[in-house]
Amino acid sequence: MQPQRNEPGIYTLVLFLPEPSRIAIGSLGIIDFASGFYSYTGSAMGPGGLKRVDRHIQVLEGIKTTRRWHIDYLLPSTCLVEAFTTRTTLDLECRIARAIGKRLQAVPRFGCSDCRCNSHLHFASERQEILDTVAAAHSEAAQIVE
Secondary structure (H helix, E strand, C coil): CCCCCCCCEEEEEEEEECCCEEEEEHHHEEEEECCEEEEEEEEECCCCCCHHHHHHHHHHCCCCCCCCCHHHHHHHHCEEEEEEEEECCCCCHHHHHHHHHCCCEECCCCCCCCCCCCCCEEEECCHHHHHHHHHHHHHHHHHHHC
């Protein structure tokens, strides 16, 4: 069942960065990003729930310019490939990010200033590899929710 946007849950954005870029990422400073595919995992447990995905898309498209999270600094340089969501009230954000990190290269400290994870942003040079990895992580998490 496709989650409603106002329900709580965990999401992973799969993004494409078309060219290598040096980007200032808030408190992390300047980071060199290789061209390729990135997955960013976040939680949407607040009142708007998974509408947070819509907000990120608005930042990506330049509609919103406020920078609140690390991902907000990277989004304008990328294209959205796909958004994976898992409707849940369970705190599975770190579990999903760690599952992705077992197979993909982490961007250290990105998106995880409020937890002990290595990263919530991961890189792959191949589109299918990142899509398969993210899909598997969300599928595994969905089994916990059921």
